[in-house]
Amino acid sequence: MRRVYLDHSATTPVDPRVVEAMLPYLTGKFGNASSVHLFGQEARAAADGARRQVAALIGARANEIIFTSGGTEANNLAIRGVCELAEPRHIITSSIEHPSVRGTLESLEKRGWVVTRLPVYDDGIIRLEDVRSALRSDTVLISVMMANNEIGTIQPIKEIGALVKEERQRGRRHLWFHTDAVQAAGRIAIEVEHLGCDLLTLSAHKIYAPKGSGALFLRRGVRLTPQQVGGHQERERRAGTESIANIVAFGTAAELAQREMPARNEHTRRLRDRFENAVKASIDDLAFNGDHKRRLPHLSNISFRFIEGEGLLIHLDMQGVAVSTGSACSSGTLEPSPVIRALGRDEELARGAIRFSFGKDNTDEDIDYVLEVLPRAVESLRALSPLSRQTIAAS
Amino acid sequence: MSYSEAFKDHIANPRNAGELVNANAVAEQTNPVCGDRVRLSLRIRDGRIEAARFLAYGCPPTLACGSALAEMLEGMTIADALKLERKEIVTAVGGLPSRKQHAAALAIETLRAAIQNSVN
Numbered sequence: 001m002r003r004v005y006l007d008h009s010a011t012t013p014v015d016p017r018v019v020e021a022m023l024p025y026l027t028g029k030f031g032n033a034s035s036v037h038l039f040g041q042e043a044r045a046a047a048d049g050a051r052r053q054v055a056a057l058i059g060a061r062a063n064e065i066i067f068t069s070g071g072t073e074a075n076n077l078a079i080r081g082v083c084e085l086a087e088p089r090h091i092i093t094s095s096i097e098h099p100s101v102r103g104t105l106e107s108l109e110k111r112g113w114v115v116t117r118l119p120v121y122d123d124g125i126i127r128l129e130d131v132r133s134a135l136r137s138d139t140v141l142i143s144v145m146m147a148n149n150e151i152g153t154i155q156p157i158k159e160i161g162a163l164v165k166e167e168r169q170r171g172r173r174h175l176w177f178h179t180d181a182v183q184a185a186g187r188i189a190i191e192v193e194h195l196g197c198d199l200l201t202l203s204a205h206k207i208y209a210p211k212g213s214g215a216l217f218l219r220r221g222v223r224l225t226p227q228q229v230g231g232h233q234e235r236e237r238r239a240g241t242e243s244i245a246n247i248v249a250f251g252t253a254a255e256l257a258q259r260e261m262p263a264r265n266e267h268t269r270r271l272r273d274r275f276e277n278a279v280k281a282s283i284d285d286l287a288f289n290g291d292h293k294r295r296l297p298h299l300s301n302i303s304f305r306f307i308e309g310e311g312l313l314i315h316l317d318m319q320g321v322a323v324s325t326g327s328a329c330s331s332g333t334l335e336p337s338p339v340i341r342a343l344g345r346d347e348e349l350a351r352g353a354i355r356f357s358f359g360k361d362n363t364d365e366d367i368d369y370v371l372e373v374l375p376r377a378v379e380s381l382r383a384l385s386p387l388s389r390q391t392i393a394a395s
Numbered sequence: 396m397s398y399s400e401a402f403k404d405h406i407a408n409p410r411n412a413g414e415l416v417n418a419n420a421v422a423e424q425t426n427p428v429c430g431d432r433v434r435l436s437l438r439i440r441d442g443r444i445e446a447a448r449f450l451a452y453g454c455p456p457t458l459a460c461g462s463a464l465a466e467m468l469e470g471m472t473i474a475d476a477l478k479l480e481r482k483e484i485v486t487a488v489g490g491l492p493s494r495k496q497h498a499a500a501l502a503i504e505t506l507r508a509a510i511q512n513s514v515n
Contacts, residue, residue: 311455314398314406347430384412384458386423386434386450 003320004366008206009149009183009299009357010324014249015208021252022210025245033242034233043244050251057254058181058200059191060217066234067247070214071182071203072100073227077216077238078178078199079104081224082141086174088112089138094126094155095119096148096339101180105143118144122344123291124153131160135167142177146184146200150326150339150355151290152299154188155179161196176222182206182214186257187265187296198222204246208360209253213246260360268298268358275356275367276300282375287349289340300356303340303349306388307381312354315377321370324355348387399489402459409458411465413448420513424505426497431457433505437468439513444468444476456491456498463487464502473510479503 005013025046031039033047051062068074079101083091093105095117105115116134118126126144142164147154157179164177178199181190186207192200199222204213218224224237231239257264280286285305304312309325316323326337336350345353356370382388398406418436425432431453438446447468451461463484468476484499485491491499 306452308453308455311406311453311458314403314455318403318407351430380409381458384409384450384461385452386432387452 001320002369003322004362004369005322006356006358006362006366006370007322007324008359009152009355011205011211012208012359013361014210015253015256017256018209018249018252022245022249025248029244031244033244034231043242046244046248047242050247050254053251053255054202054215055217057185057190057258058202058217059193060200061220063235064192064217064220066216066218066237067242067250068214068216068238069212069243070205071098071180071201072214074201074203074214074216075100075180076104077224077227078201078218079108079141079143080227081237082176082178082199082222083108083113084225085223086140088114089140090114090116090136092116092118092131092134092139092142092144094144095342096124096150096153097143097145098149098180098182101143101145120153120342123294124148124151124289124339124343125291125294126155128156128159128163132163140174140176142175144179146179146181146190147188147296148290148339149183150337150353151301151343152183152296152357153290154184154294154296157195157197164198165196183296186254186261187298189261192217192219199224204250204253207253207257209249210246212243213250215250264360265297267360268362271358271362271364271367272298272300272356274364275358275371276302278367278371279374282371283378287345289343289345289353298358300358301340301353302356303345303353304378305348305352306385307378308351309354311381312352312377315381316370316373319373319377321373324357326353326355398455401487401489402455402491405459405462405488406455409449409462411446411448411469412450412462414450415446415448418446418448420509422505422508422512424501424508426453426457426501429453429497431498431501433457433461433464433501435461435465435505435509437509437513439473439510442473444471444473454495454498456488456495457501459488460484460491460498460502461505464506468506476506477510479506 029042031043033043051065055062118130176198179197180201182203198219200217202215205211228239287303289301340350340353415436420437423434434450447465449461449465451458481499
């Protein structure tokens with residue numbers, strides 16, 4: 001059976017060039033970067049090189065990069081780290097953040113923080129005016145993702161950065177701006193100076209490096225409370241022996257992503273657009289979720305009416321095609337994707353949403369195969385659905 | 396969650412899917428919490444289920460349980476059908492985690508409603 005992976009927003013395969021770069025640090029060059037001897041120095045030099053590579057991907061300075069175990073840890077470190085310097089005050093965020101941001105903010109709410117969650121409207125994008133009017137005199141943090149993980153919509157980060165700068169020029173001193181760029185990095189050109197953000201989250205495994213590595217950009221001069229203590233690593237901001245092989249892999253992947261971004265984007269956009277046009281022509285009763293233009297080039301989120309996403313996911317999986325759905329049903333309680341619901345979609349469309357995310361190694365033959373199995377899978381589920389008019393009559 | 400082979404087979408090849416045009420016992424039940432739906436149409440003659448068809452909307456366990464139920468009902472007496480319990484449906488689909496058991500409960504509920512709605 002052919003296998004087609006269309007879930008690159010969940011994770012990506014590790015690029016063989018990345019594997020090659022990291023392998024020596026699992027074997028001969030295994031030193032602890034804190035050690036003084038040659039083994040340690042080798043590890044330290046490798047981490048420094050990777051730090052420069054990751055910094056270059058976002059236009060930062062190397063000493064503004066804190067390596068973490070991944071995006072979730074970086075989001076926790078950013079939000080808790082900044083907020084724990086102050087008494088509970090006010091935070092602004094969007095209603096479609098990744099669970100790692102959502103969950104961190106919920107835990108702060110339990111400790112007295114007030115969180116304003118901005119709506120995204122039917123295009124899946126927040127409005128700058130809403131950010132401006134949500135600002136309070138005690139707002140300490142704005143945390144808005146750069147691009148959404150389910151629908152790929154790109155948020156007005158540069159505009160928020162300019163607003164924060166404006167506020168500072170007016171004399172406001174304690175307002176920080178964080179953006180989770182886990183989905184955006186390697187797919188949108190990022191220049192932290194240009195964006196005006198103070199903190200920015202990255203993850204390695206979304207850009208063809210292994211899981212277990214991420215980073216937080218922390219603008220020079222911005223203070224934060226470390227969340228892991230008991231070691232001098234990462235300039236006292238993240239204790240724990242560095243995973244050098246993973247860090248080297250992240251650095252190599254970042255450099256490749258930067259260099260190959262235009263070609264990768266052109267390739268995935270072409271496959272995605274071809275896929276969407278063919279789906280539109282062959283399947284009725286669809287809704288494309290999120291703004292058509294202001295979205296990541298590799299992602300397509302489609303709601304199929306009359307059917308439920310997980311059923312379609314299993315059908316496709318049984319035919320070798322891997323996709324994902326944001327809805328979950330457990331203990332008889334339905335949790336339709338909060339992101340799709342935030343677009344104003346009804347519950348049925350929210351339940352029928354599927355994310356197809358394309359990668360640099362997908363081929364036209366992959367798309368041909370998916371276009372062959374997808375309409376059949378949709379049709380067979382609709383034939384079963386009491387909500388559909390296409391049900392089978394039997395005598 | 397990972398599903399059993401029996402489960403996947405019900406999803407890939409649903410048994411007795413559709414709607415009987417000459418049914419004399421029909422019910423459609425909805426789980427008010429999650430919105431999952433099962434529709435069952437039966438043709439009953441002389442106290443026995445001659446034919447059974449199902450339709451389902453919702454999470455995969457709901458589809459699989461509808462299929463398993465419709466398959467086991469054909470040829471069954473009404474008395475035996477009324478004795479069917481949730482666990483028999485769960486067994487027929489190769490087991491379900493506890494948080495998905497409600498799918499089998501919905502199937503049984505729909506069966507009982509259909510029998511109650513039957514016209515002689």
